[in-house]
Every structure is written in C-alpha cells, then in structure tokens.
Amino acid sequence: MNSANTLKSLTDVVRNIKRTNKTTFEVIVIGLGSMGSATTYELAKKGVDVLGLDQFEPPHTNGSHSGQSRIVRKAYFEHPDYVPLLLRSFEKWNEMEQISGNQLLHQNGFLYMGKPNHEVMTGLKNSAALHHLPLQSFTTETCKSAYPMFNVPSDYEILMEKEAGFVSPEYSILTFLHQAIQHGAQLNFNEKVEEFKSTKEHITVKTNKQIYQCKKLVISVGGYVQQLLPSFQAPQKITRQLISWWNVDIPNKFNEHNLPCWTLMHEDHPGIYYGFPMVNSAEFTSPFALKIAHHTPGDEISPEKLNDFNPQNELKKLTAIIDQYLPNTVQTLHSFSACMYTNSSDENFIIDFLPDTDQRVVIATGFSGHGFKFVPVMGEILSDLALTETTSLPIEFLRLKRFQ
Numbered sequence: 001m002n003s004a005n006t007l008k009s010l011t012d013v014v015r016n017i018k019r020t021n022k023t024t025f026e027v028i029v030i031g032l033g034s035m036g037s038a039t040t041y042e043l044a045k046k047g048v049d050v051l052g053l054d055q056f057e058p059p060h061t062n063g064s065h066s067g068q069s070r071i072v073r074k075a076y077f078e079h080p081d082y083v084p085l086l087l088r089s090f091e092k093w094n095e096m097e098q099i100s101g102n103q104l105l106h107q108n109g110f111l112y113m114g115k116p117n118h119e120v121m122t123g124l125k126n127s128a129a130l131h132h133l134p135l136q137s138f139t140t141e142t143c144k145s146a147y148p149m150f151n152v153p154s155d156y157e158i159l160m161e162k163e164a165g166f167v168s169p170e171y172s173i174l175t176f177l178h179q180a181i182q183h184g185a186q187l188n189f190n191e192k193v194e195e196f197k198s199t200k201e202h203i204t205v206k207t208n209k210q211i212y213q214c215k216k217l218v219i220s221v222g223g224y225v226q227q228l229l230p231s232f233q234a235p236q237k238i239t240r241q242l243i244s245w246w247n248v249d250i251p252n253k254f255n256e257h258n259l260p261c262w263t264l265m266h267e268d269h270p271g272i273y274y275g276f277p278m279v280n281s282a283e284f285t286s287p288f289a290l291k292i293a294h295h296t297p298g299d300e301i302s303p304e305k306l307n308d309f310n311p312q313n314e315l316k317k318l319t320a321i322i323d324q325y326l327p328n329t330v331q332t333l334h335s336f337s338a339c340m341y342t343n344s345s346d347e348n349f350i351i352d353f354l355p356d357t358d359q360r361v362v363i364a365t366g367f368s369g370h371g372f373k374f375v376p377v378m379g380e381i382l383s384d385l386a387l388t389e390t391t392s393l394p395i396e397f398l399r400l401k402r403f404q
C-alpha cells in the first residue's frame with residue numbers, strides 16, 4: 001500500500017488549523033498525543049462538538065510518542081486480558097488505513113528470543129494458546145539461516161508472531177488529528193491547561209490563553225499527569241527511556257523485508273531488549289539507522305528534565321547486548337534520544353472516571369511503555385466513556401478499583 005500523505009504533508013495540514021475562539025464545547029480532550037488524538041477523532045466522527053488542547057504541537061519530542069517506531073502485536077505476554085482489546089485495535093488500525101489512505105501497519109513479524117521458562121516466553125505462550133494466536137517456532141539453525149544477523153544461544157526458545165510488526169507513532173498521531181479535523185474537531189495547539197473545575201452545570205477548563213466550558217472532559221496527558229492532577233492518588237512513576245540508533249555495514253540487510261521486529265531476554269538484566277528494522281520512507285522520522293532499546297523503567301524524572309541526562313550507562317548495556325547477540329553487525333553509535341514512560345505500579349493502564357467528578361471526567365494514564373498499539377481502541381473506549389459513561393469493550397481490569 002502506498003500512503004496518500006507523507007509525514008510532512010500531514011504536518012503542514014494539521015499545524016495550519018486555525019485556532020478557535022469559541023469557548024463552549026460538548027467535550028474537551030486535554031492532550032493530543034497518542035490517546036488524545038484518537039479520542040478526538042472518534043468524538044468528532046460521532047458528530048460531537050469537541051475541542052482538543054495540547055501544550056505543544058503533536059507529534060513532538062517532549063512526551064511518550066517520539067522515536068520513529070512502536071511495536072504492535074497480539075500475543076500479549078503482559079496479560080492475556082489485553083488480547084480482546086488488541087484484536088479490536090488491529091481492526092481499527094486497518095479501518096483507519098482504509099479511511100485515510102495512509103499505510104499505518106508494517107506487519108513484518110516479531111521475533112521472541114529467550115529461555116523457554118522466562119516469564120515473557122511463558123506469558124507469550126499462554127496468551128497465544130488462550131486466544132488461538134499462531135506462533136512459528138525456529139531452531140537456532142533455522143533462525144540463523146532466516147536472520148543471519150542474530151547469534152542466539154542454543155538453549156533459547158525462538159518464536160515468531162507473524163502478524164505483528166510496527167507503526168510510526170508520529171505519522172499515526174498526525175493521521176488521527178487530520179481525520180479529526182476533517183470531521184469538524186477544533187484543535188488548539190501550544191495551549192497548556194492549568195486547571196479545571198466541575199460544578200453541577202458544567203466543567204470549566206482554564207488554560208494559559210482562555211477559559212472554556214464543557215459537559216465532559218477526557219484527560220490523556222501522558223507523563224504530565226502529576227502536574228495537572230497533583231492530588232490524583234493512583235500510583236504512577238514517570239521515567240526517562242533511552243532510544244538508540246546504530247550504523248550498520250549494509251543497510252539493505254536490515255530493512256523491513258529482511259528483519260522482523262525482535263526482542264530478547266538476557267538472564268542477568270531486568271526487562272527486555274528490542275529492536276526494529278531500518279526505515280526511511282516518507283512516513284517515518286529520521287534517522288535511517290538500526291534502532292535498539294531496553295524496555296525496563298529508567299530513571300525517575302519530572303517531564304521538564306527529559307532531555308537533561310548522560311546516556312553512558314544505558315549505552316554500555318546496549319553495546320554489550322549488541323556484541324553478544326548481533327555480533328559483526330553494528331559499526332558505531334549513530335544517535336540517541338529520550339522518551340517518557342508513565343508507569344503504573346502494576347504496569348497496567350489506568351482507564352476510568354476521575355474520582356468525585358460524577359463520571360464526567362475520564363482519565364487515561366499509566367500506559368507503562370506499552371500503550372501505543374492500543375491507540376485506535378483507546379480512542380473508541382475513551383469516547384464511549386465520555387459520551388455514554390460505559391463501554392462494551394472489556395476494560396474492568398484497567399479500572400482504578402484495583403488499587404483500593
């Protein structure tokens with residue numbers, strides 16, 4: 001599929017939307033990043049008079065959605081209850097591709113490498129068995145011949161989820177925002193919400209530029225949740241995550257036709273290491289280099305300190321992993337950047353109504369470094385909650401009551 005729009009053409013259209021001076025809306029969405037862009041689109045599509053507000057111009061590099069690519073997959077090792085939401089999300093990724101004419105999904109597969117009894121491998125196999133999701137098995141030798149870049153120890157299990165792959169977070173957000181505009185949503189950028197208050201009649205939202213009123217509010221502010229909601233009790237920790245890119249000898253060997261997305265579990269390190277193929281089409285941000293990262297909560301930070309750090313320790317760990325598992329592949333470090341996780345204490349999302357708001361304020365937070373693949377289905381769920389106070393999608397395990 002060839003995309004109808006490039007990252008640049010979509011950016012131009014979305015950034016050129018005229019600021020609205022209207023101050024009364026049915027629903028306001030605070031935060032137009034990953035979850036907020038899809039929610040604003042769903043509301044606008046349903047004919048709702050909706051305003052989306054963001055303190056920056058999404059996509060941007062001060063939140064949780066930067067860095068070129070995000071893995072999408074279904075056989076969820078984290079918790080099998082996510083699988084029905086993922087099945088719906090994949091349907092909606094496909095639906096948005098049809099509507100927009102933009103290719104969003106790149107289904108080049110996802111390769112899992114780890115000891116058979118590692119919790120990620122057992123979680124993966126449980127989820128796949130429970131929901132009848134196919135996994136292809138490799139031996140060390142068949143893996144070597146299909147993907148010669150990997151050096152996998154002989155006691156590792158190697159499994160492939162073929163329908164998995166990746167999306168561009170920046171291009172996806174722009175696609176949702178563009179479609180939201182097409183359906184009549186108002187979007188105000190560079191406008192920071194300072195506070196909101198709900199009375200019996202309406203909710204008042206005060207920004208650094210204006211005061212608005214609405215009937216329902218959706219809050220999807222990512223790593224800034226503690227700044228906007230200092231007394232919100234759900235346990236969350238904001239962490240800085242390093243993303244790295246590396247130079248390789250022959251780039252073509254690492255494109256999406258020759259390299260799946262992958263993850264490996266190294267016994268002595270917490271979390272998992274993962275990587276992507278090299279991408280340079282017009283839907284992706286730069287660089288054109290091999291992306292590798294470590295999924296485990298990094299240093300706890302406040303969001304304004306995101307880019308103020310020394311990456312040496314993390315880079316040392318990544319170099320050791322590359323030397324062991326991708327030997328003779330990588331030449332030198334190309335570049336690195338930082339992005340934020342909002343980790344809930346059990347690493348599951350938090351989707352609910354904000355306490356004491358009479359079910360008029362919806363909160364979506366705690367995406368804990370694995371939320372992007374759910375963007376389309378989160379748009380559906382959050383818009384359902386805002387409009388009808390309920391949803392037919394199974395989200396009970398994500399509600400606040402689990403912390404009580």
Ligand SMILES: Cc1cc2nc3c(=O)[nH]c(=O)nc-3n(C[C@H](O)[C@H](O)[C@H](O)COP(=O)(O)OP(=O)(O)OC[C@H]3O[C@@H](n4cnc5c(N)ncnc54)[C@H](O)[C@@H]3O)c2cc1C
Pocket residue numbers: 030031032033034035036053054055056058062063064065067069070071072169191192193194220221222223224225228241242243293339340341364365367368369370371372373374
């Ligand atoms: C390095 C890294 C790798 C990841 N890899 C994956 C992956 O492979 N697969 C996957 O599924 N997920 C992955 N994730 C997780 C995923 O990207 C996040 O879960 C998701 O982006 C969170 O979306 P969000 O809407 O909560 O936050 P964001 O996308 O950051 O959006 C929040 C928005 O709210 C705005 N905002 C905040 N405060 C205010 C305010 N007061 N007023 C107005 N606007 C405000 C911000 O400017 C921002 O635009 C990864 C995350 C990181 C950091």
